[in-house]
Amino acid sequence: MGTIISMSTGTGSERGGSAALTIGIDVGGTSIRASVVDSAGEVLDSLQSPTPASAKALENGLDRAVRELSARHEVAAVGLAVAGFITPDRTTVRFAPHLPWVGAPVGRDLGQRLGLPVILEHDVNAAAWAEHRFGAAAGGRNVVMLAIGTGIGAALLADGRLYRGSHGVAPELGHIQVVPDGRPCACGKHGCWERYCSGTALVDTAIELLAADPATSTVLAREVAVDPGVLTGRRIAGAAQDGDPLALETMREFARWLGVGLALIGDVYDPDLVVIAGGVASSSPLFIDEAREHYAALTTGAGHRPLARIRPTQLGEAAGMIGAAELARAVLPDRVG
Structure with a gap:
């Protein structure tokens, strides 16, 4: 499994009281991050290790992580947060594009x-x-x-309950088509929303802007001319914070497409709240106000209906582990409420 990095912040008796402790594990394509979480959502202990390449090694790694944390804390259940399609009974991974599981009864x-x-x-x-x-x-x-990063991951709570759809795969909002015959997407379609509103999309948009005006001379444009590899979503956001015109125009396009998608979501789901997470959340001051304006203007019945509040994530990268642990706690027989 590789080296495990442990980060203990206390014991169950010190922080969790008599409430059951559970383990939440974020199973990512690069790393496994596991945490012991109490009933108040506090992370008591954590560890991290590289994600093994094979299914057997990955399951052995998860087993090892749970046993190491269980040796330090009395835990009652385990939840795995997986970037992939999960069966409705939440026991099997149908498919996970960055993990070696296909039809695997992991739970x-x-x-x-x-x-x-x-x-x-x-x-x-x-x-x-x-x-x-x-x-x-x-x-x-x-x-x-x-969750806006390389692509767009999405989740929906309807009347306070997670909505998973009939087959456990809803909602795939990132693959709503917003541009017919638009940019190709890894899913096989063209013009998906995430191809215009993601960290990857920031790079594509900047390239298109440079192609449309090769004479553009900004700090970012000059950097790209020397080393095209410098053009990443993170670098574009940093350049925009510094006032680079090319980066600012790229962020304006991102905000426009975010507003387009929010308007579609508003027409279909009519949410009262949208939470923005993922890699771009830290750059939200660069685009969130302009995205709200586009959303407000494009929503059906604009000016005559309430709009969803839009907030950045509060729990950040720990949210997946905390949520998986809390969902695991909910299956315990002595769960109250």
Whole structure:
């Protein structure tokens, strides 16, 4: 599994009281991050390790992580936050593009190995549940979370309950087509929303702007001319903060497409709250106000209906682990409420 990095911040008896402790694990394509979480959503202990390449090694790594944390804390259940399609009973990974699982009954197999209840959840669903219980979505009734990074992950809470659809794969908002015959998407379609509103899309937009005006001379444009590899979403956001005109125009396009998508979401779901998470959330001051303006102007019935509040994530990268742990706690037989 590789080296495990442990980060203990206390014991269950010190922070968790008599309430059951659970483990939440964010199973990412690069790393496994596992945390012991109490019933107040506080992270008591954590560890991290590289994600193994094979299914067997990955399951062995998860087993090892749980056993290491269980040796320090009495835990009652485990939740896995997975970027992939999960069956409605939350026991099996149908498909995960960055993990070696296809039709894998991970929850059943890992539960048998550990002797603990193990549930699976889509990673953005888990993060949304954490924000609903303990963070930016607290008090929201109909909530959409958008995790905007390489692409767009999404989650929906309807009347305070996670909506997973009939087959456990809803909502795939990032693959709503916004531009017919637009930019190609890894999903096989063209013109998906995430191809215009994501960290990857920032790079594509900047390239298109440079192609349309090759004479553009800004700090960012000159850097790209020397080394095209410098053009990343993070660098564009940094250049925009510094006032670079090319980067600012790229962020304006991003804000416009975010507003387009928010208007579509508003017409379909009519949420009272949208939480923005993912890699671009830290740059939200660069685009959120302009995105709100586009959203307000494009929503059907504009000016005659309430609009959703838009907030950045409060729990950040820990949300998936906290949410998975809380969802695992909900399956315990002595759960109250």
